[in-house]
Amino acid sequence: MKRFKALAITAVLALTFVLAACGKSGNGSGPIKVGVINNPPSESGYREANVKDMEAVFSAENGYELKTFYSIKNDEQLQAAQGFITEGVDYLLISAAETTGWDEVLTKAKEAGVKVYIFDRKIDVDESLYEAAVISNMAAEGDTAVQWLLDQNLPEYNVIHIQGAMGSDAQIGRTGALQAQFDNGTMHCVVQQTATWDEAEAKNIVESVINSGESFNVIYAENDGMAKGAVAALDEHGITHGVGGQVVVMGFDCNKWALRELKDGAWNYDGQCSPFQAQIISDLIKGVNTTSDKIIINEEKGFDATTITDSDIEKYGLGE
Amino acid sequence: MKSKFKKIFAGGLGQLTIPLIAIALLVIFNLIRDPSFFSITFSHNNDGNTIIEGNLISIINGASELAILAMGMTLVTAACRGQDISVGAAAAIAGSVFVKVLKAFSVINPGTVIFAFICSCIVAMLFGCFNGVLVAVFKIQPMIATLILYTCGRSIAYWINGGATPNVKSHILSGIGSFIPGIPIPTPVLIVILMAVIFMLVFRFTSLELLTQSVGINESAAKLNGINSTFIKLLSFIILGVCVCVAGMIGVCRLGLINHETLLIDVEMDTILAVAIGGNNLGGGKFKISGSIIGAYVIQMLTTTLYAMKVSSTDVKAYKAIVIVLLVVIGSPVVKREFDKVVRNMKAKKKSVSKGAAES
Numbered sequence: 218m219k220r221f222k223a224l225a226i227t228a229v230l231a232l233t234f235v236l237a238a239c240g241k242s243g244n245g246s247g248p249i250k251v252g253v254i255n256n257p258p259s260e261s262g263y264r265e266a267n268v269k270d271m272e273a274v275f276s277a278e279n280g281y282e283l284k285t286f287y288s289i290k291n292d293e294q295l296q297a298a299q300g301f302i303t304e305g306v307d308y309l310l311i312s313a314a315e316t317t318g319w320d321e322v323l324t325k326a327k328e329a330g331v332k333v334y335i336f337d338r339k340i341d342v343d344e345s346l347y348e349a350a351v352i353s354n355m356a357a358e359g360d361t362a363v364q365w366l367l368d369q370n371l372p373e374y375n376v377i378h379i380q381g382a383m384g385s386d387a388q389i390g391r392t393g394a395l396q397a398q399f400d401n402g403t404m405h406c407v408v409q410q411t412a413t414w415d416e417a418e419a420k421n422i423v424e425s426v427i428n429s430g431e432s433f434n435v436i437y438a439e440n441d442g443m444a445k446g447a448v449a450a451l452d453e454h455g456i457t458h459g460v461g462g463q464v465v466v467m468g469f470d471c472n473k474w475a476l477r478e479l480k481d482g483a484w485n486y487d488g489q490c491s492p493f494q495a496q497i498i499s500d501l502i503k504g505v506n507t508t509s510d511k512i513i514i515n516e517e518k519g520f521d522a523t524t525i526t527d528s529d530i531e532k533y534g535l536g537e
Numbered sequence: 538m539k540s541k542f543k544k545i546f547a548g549g550l551g552q553l554t555i556p557l558i559a560i561a562l563l564v565i566f567n568l569i570r571d572p573s574f575f576s577i578t579f580s581h582n583n584d585g586n587t588i589i590e591g592n593l594i595s596i597i598n599g600a601s602e603l604a605i606l607a608m609g610m611t612l613v614t615a616a617c618r619g620q621d622i623s624v625g626a627a628a629a630i631a632g633s634v635f636v637k638v639l640k641a642f643s644v645i646n647p648g649t650v651i652f653a654f655i656c657s658c659i660v661a662m663l664f665g666c667f668n669g670v671l672v673a674v675f676k677i678q679p680m681i682a683t684l685i686l687y688t689c690g691r692s693i694a695y696w697i698n699g700g701a702t703p704n705v706k707s708h709i710l711s712g713i714g715s716f717i718p719g720i721p722i723p724t725p726v727l728i729v730i731l732m733a734v735i736f737m738l739v740f741r742f743t744s745l746e747l748l749t750q751s752v753g754i755n756e757s758a759a760k761l762n763g764i765n766s767t768f769i770k771l772l773s774f775i776i777l778g779v780c781v782c783v784a785g786m787i788g789v790c791r792l793g794l795i796n797h798e799t800l801l802i803d804v805e806m807d808t809i810l811a812v813a814i815g816g817n818n819l820g821g822g823k824f825k826i827s828g829s830i831i832g833a834y835v836i837q838m839l840t841t842t843l844y845a846m847k848v849s850s851t852d853v854k855a856y857k858a859i860v861i862v863l864l865v866v867i868g869s870p871v872v873k874r875e876f877d878k879v880v881r882n883m884k885a886k887k888k889s890v891s892k893g894a895a896e897s
Contacts, residue, residue, distance in 0.1 A: 383851060412850065442799070
């Protein structure tokens with residue numbers, strides 16, 4: 218038994234050396250080795266687009282050698298990060314499942330000379346441990362949308378506000394900007410209800426307003442599905458919507474199908490928490506862009522029905 | 538007329554007393570709160586069809602899925618002395634199959650819709666069979682047996698959808714989900730009526746009702762009388778499967794998209810509640826499907842009333858709970874017995890008074 222154990226340890230050590238040697242030899246003029254640690258694409262439409270974007274940008278054609286690991290479990294992600302460091306990647310890109318517990322691994326990465334970029338979500342570590350963090354700003358997303366709404370210069374704003382699951386990052390970010398308008402009186406809140414991302418519930422909420430006879434001219438739904446539910450209620454009760462309609466319809470997430478509704482003029486606006494961080498990081502790695510900022514806020518996109526193009530749908534739309 | 542009232546107060550309507558009183562109370566409450574709550578008006582939808590609209594229509598329309606599920610659930614409850622808590626998850630699967638099959642065709646016409654419906658119906662019946670076998674053959678408690686599908690159902694639907702929320706657009710589907718051109722009544726309401734008529738006919742021309750009740754009341758006695766109780770239980774789950782499929786299809790057609798995470802979410806609890814409010818014994822045995830249907834409308838009416846009062850949707854569940862506790866307690870055997878006692882005492886007193894008057 219003891220002998221077997223010794224044998225096993227020797228074998229593992231030998232393997233590690235071989236791997237380490239391989240890693241070193243690749244550091245010459247070959248492709249840039251990038252290890253990406255992310256949440257699995259099945260998590261959401263957002264993640265699916267995020268993963269696809271990473272794989273497209275860090276491709277062999279662009280001079281990269283990409284290794285990926287996807288998990289929603291922090292400890293599995295940590296192990297994978299260890300593995301990537303041992304394998305000798307040049308860059309480590311992380312979207313962590315949890316914000317804590319990364320100190321040790323990132324310190325090791327620094328000692329091994331692996332440069333770290335953080336994307337999508339922040340991690341609670343000292344800023345010296347990573348090159349830069351390209352993150353989303355949910356509040357900016359809400360601000361962009363509400364600014365667009367203000368720019369429409371409607372004679373009055375009677376808003377039906379359909380919220381996502383209360384307390385989720387997306388809900389807080391998307392509610393904040395609109396709530397500020399309600400508070401300072403520039404917009405009138407007809408009703409503010411959470412439908413917890415449920416399309417049918419969103420339809421019920423709008424239907425109850427229609428039945429009450431109250432007038433409204435804006436529907437601000439915090440995701441595409443709920444906007445679709447709201448529009449179903451409008452259609453059933455003969456209220457026109459979208460470009461040139463009685464009611465302005467706003468959604469979020471930029472699913473491809475939702476952007477097509479936009480293109481058809483059935484909706485007015487769709488906002489997005491951008492899942493596209495790969496190009497920004499690639500530019501930083503290759504020195505196309507340089508910045509001394511540690512935190513880079515990803516620009517949040519918003520589409521207007523009157524200006525959206527088919528190529529926008531293809532490029533920025535999520536899902537199929 | 539007077540005797541009719543007496544009969545109602547003495548519980549003469551049987552198990553329908555409680556749900557009917559609940560509806561009456563909600564109607565009175567709403568009339569006091571805002572008489573225009575019940576106004577019904579004609580208008581046009583965006584397809585140019587004439588339709589009727591108003592809170593009442595929203596209630597009857599919105600309760601459709603719940604009513605259909607409650608019909609099937611009543612049968613399962615009666616035969617198996619327990620409930621199926623996987624109906625929401627199973628509906629998500631059925632809806633996903635429906636959309637998946639539709640998307641496989643390049644065009645959506647009546648033929649493909651019917652084919653997709655049959656496919657999803659078969660799948661839903663198979664999952665019903667799965668639950669049924671666990672309950673009827675392996676004698677697992679219904680709530681535990683269906684807990685399996687409750688847990689994994691939406692994940693299965695997720696696999697079918699490939700993680701996305703697929704959209705389908707067609708006039709046929711919006712015809713099923715909202716209005717058929719030329720008919721001012723929402724189609725889901727018509728589907729509920731159709732399902733209720735089918736159940737009525739089945740009960741009228743087969744002995745399914747009697748067999749189900751006897752299995753539910755005393756299984757071993759039913760067996761001794763030559764009733765195949767395993768088959769009856771299995772059948773109740775398969776029938777529920779059909780109801781699940783219809784409900785799932787309506788849910789999908791209403792919106793033109795399938796979201797496996799939110800389609801008929803939490804509906805299983807409302808369904809069981811509808812059966813309970815309908816005065817059916819959750820311990821099996823005698824049942825009335827009409828009670829469950831009324832129960833479904835009570836729940837929807839409650840929800841719509843609360844929305845009309847602008848109660849925050851996060852609080853709606855709490856208010857609902859208060860009303861439901863009251864309903865269930867009033868309908869409980871203990872309260873019923875006490876109530877009967879009071880009624881009997883009153884009658885006895887009246888008799889003795891009139892007797893006394895006659896003697897003097």
